[in-house]
Amino acid sequence: MVLPSEPEFEQVLKEITTTLQPFLKRNPEYQRALDVVQIPERVIQFRVTWEDDKGKVQVNRGYRVQFNSAIGPYKGGLRLHPSVNLSILKFLGFEQIFKNALTGLNMGGGKGGSDFDPKGKSDNEIRKFCYAFMGELSRHIGQDTDVPAGDIGVGGREVAYLFGAYKKIRNEWSGILTGKGGDFGGSYIRPEATGYGLIYYVAKMLETQKELASFKGARVLVSGSGNVAQYAALKLIELGAIVLSLSDSTGALIARNEHEGFTTRDIEQIAEIKLKHQSLTSFNIQANANESRFVWHAGARPWTLVQNVDIALPCATQNEVSGEEATALIASGTKLVAEGSNMGCTLEAIEVFEVGRRTGKGIWYAPGKASNCGGVAVSGLEMAQNSARLKWTPEEVDNKLKNIMETAYANSYEVGKQYSSENLGEGALPSLVVGANIAGFVKVADAMRAQGDWW
Ligand code: NDP
Numbered sequence: 438m439v440l441p442s443e444p445e446f447e448q449v450l451k452e453i454t455t456t457l458q459p460f461l462k463r464n465p466e467y468q469r470a471l472d473v474v475q476i477p478e479r480v481i482q483f484r485v486t487w488e489d490d491k492g493k494v495q496v497n498r499g500y501r502v503q504f505n506s507a508i509g510p511y512k513g514g515l516r517l518h519p520s521v522n523l524s525i526l527k528f529l530g531f532e533q534i535f536k537n538a539l540t541g542l543n544m545g546g547g548k549g550g551s552d553f554d555p556k557g558k559s560d561n562e563i564r565k566f567c568y569a570f571m572g573e574l575s576r577h578i579g580q581d582t583d584v585p586a587g588d589i590g591v592g593g594r595e596v597a598y599l600f601g602a603y604k605k606i607r608n609e610w611s612g613i614l615t616g617k618g619g620d621f622g623g624s625y626i627r628p629e630a631t632g633y634g635l636i637y638y639v640a641k642m643l644e645t646q647k648e649l650a651s652f653k654g655a656r657v658l659v660s661g662s663g664n665v666a667q668y669a670a671l672k673l674i675e676l677g678a679i680v681l682s683l684s685d686s687t688g689a690l691i692a693r694n695e696h697e698g699f700t701t702r703d704i705e706q707i708a709e710i711k712l713k714h715q716s717l718t719s720f721n722i723q724a725n726a727n728e729s730r731f732v733w734h735a736g737a738r739p740w741t742l743v744q745n746v747d748i749a750l751p752c753a754t755q756n757e758v759s760g761e762e763a764t765a766l767i768a769s770g771t772k773l774v775a776e777g778s779n780m781g782c783t784l785e786a787i788e789v790f791e792v793g794r795r796t797g798k799g800i801w802y803a804p805g806k807a808s809n810c811g812g813v814a815v816s817g818l819e820m821a822q823n824s825a826r827l828k829w830t831p832e833e834v835d836n837k838l839k840n841i842m843e844t845a846y847a848n849s850y851e852v853g854k855q856y857s858s859e860n861l862g863e864g865a866l867p868s869l870v871v872g873a874n875i876a877g878f879v880k881v882a883d884a885m886r887a888q889g890d891w892w
Pocket of ligand 1: 754
């Protein structure tokens with residue numbers, strides 16, 4: 438059920454519906470489940486008024502989409518960005534349902550946020566906004582009902598303010614948000630989880646595809662420079678890959694020398710700059726002060742700016758790879774594309790990659806709901822630790838994350854093989870987008886049928 442004013446939701450619904458076709462052809466009764474699952478169980482919209490540093494009242498829109506609770510409490514991040522609206526949150530919440538199913542943990546799907554823009558706000562204003570936002574949200578969430586986390590514009594600082602507000606309002610210490618500080622219930626490896634998990638997923642793709650021997654020396658384009666991009670880049674550098682790009686909403690920064698990409702120290706400096714909501718241009722000025730290591734492309738995305746590429750990882754936001762950019766990536770030799778961001782690729786870009794896969798162009802695409810599920814997976818592990826009032830070591834969490842990513846990969850690969858390998862030649866790769874969508878959907882649809890949501 439799509440309203441005309443929901444382009445992002447319509448896009449994700451089209452992607453899922455199209456990729457489910459081979460399964461629905463064999464199991465037509467599941468069409469009913471698809472009709473039911475696409476309507477959120479509940480949508481909450483509210484007003485958030487808060488006081489800025491000049492003492493003036495400010496007002497924003499707040500939302501929580503509680504999409505599906507068949508396999509666990511609603512779970513999904515909060516986004517603070519001026520572009521936030523119901524279409525974007527419904528698309529994110531819908532994706533989240535199937536992503537969470539792929540982790541194998543008991544988590545339903547939800548998403549929320551506000552059109553509040555954290556850029557240019559003082560710490561005091563961010564705190565005041567978070568308290569005002571939680572003033573209403575606290576009525577609708579709970580550790581067994583709905584457990585939000587971070588997303589764009591919501592990192593450790595914002596989660597801590599939101600957690601503090603909830604605790605005061607409800608007089609209750611509970612694992613109500615994930616991504617908390619380590620001293621008050623946060624899990625080790627949660628900040629790293631989405632970026633690291635993405636690389637663990639790509640490692641499995643590398644093993645299967647065999648065109649690239651390993652990450653060592655692989656030339657990688659990463660977009661974004663926030664949480665997901667930073668930790669993906671750090672893990673890539675640790676594994677010997679060359680990170681040739683990062684970007685933000687003001688432009689793309691490309692390493693001048695294709696043998697020497699970003700260093701760990703560069704990423705640490707970028708993390709400091711991003712915490713202050715500054716542009717990558719601040720880092721560029723700093724880094725190029727002594728030697729000219731980077732080239733800045735104002736307003737650009739990285740995909741067409743480098744000639745020899747092995748792997749491309751969109752890690753900024755939705756629809757950040759167009760059909761033309763996908764074609765350019767194939768022309769520059771890219772073999773693997775995996776989304777760190779949600780719906781990083783447009784439908785046109787996915788089509789270009791999928792046609793490339795089927796026709797032996799050596800390109801293989803992984804959708805975010807599989808390749809970026811590491812973040813919510815460790816959120817699930819944080820919930821488990823909070824319920825048990827204990828804390829696992831970083832090694833324990835990292836190993837569990839690796840296992841979850843390997844299982845998510847195996848599921849999307851095996852189901853993809855079952856439903857997308859017709860008419861493919863020997864050795865051709867299955868569609869991970871078909872596999873991930875069908876595997877996630879069937880798990881949720883079966884739980885819904887068992888609970889009487891459709892029949
Ligand atoms: P952050 O806010 O930490 O970083 C977002 C990055 O994307 C920033 O570099 C930002 O630039 C850039 N960006 C945002 N909007 C745009 C735009 N319209 N055009 C170009 N660049 C843009 O967010 P995260 O790293 O947490 O999230 C990135 C993506 O990963 C999102 O799609 C999110 O939904 C997804 N994701 C995040 C998870 C997590 O655990 N954090 C889990 C799973 C998915 P600037 O700094 O200039 O604003």
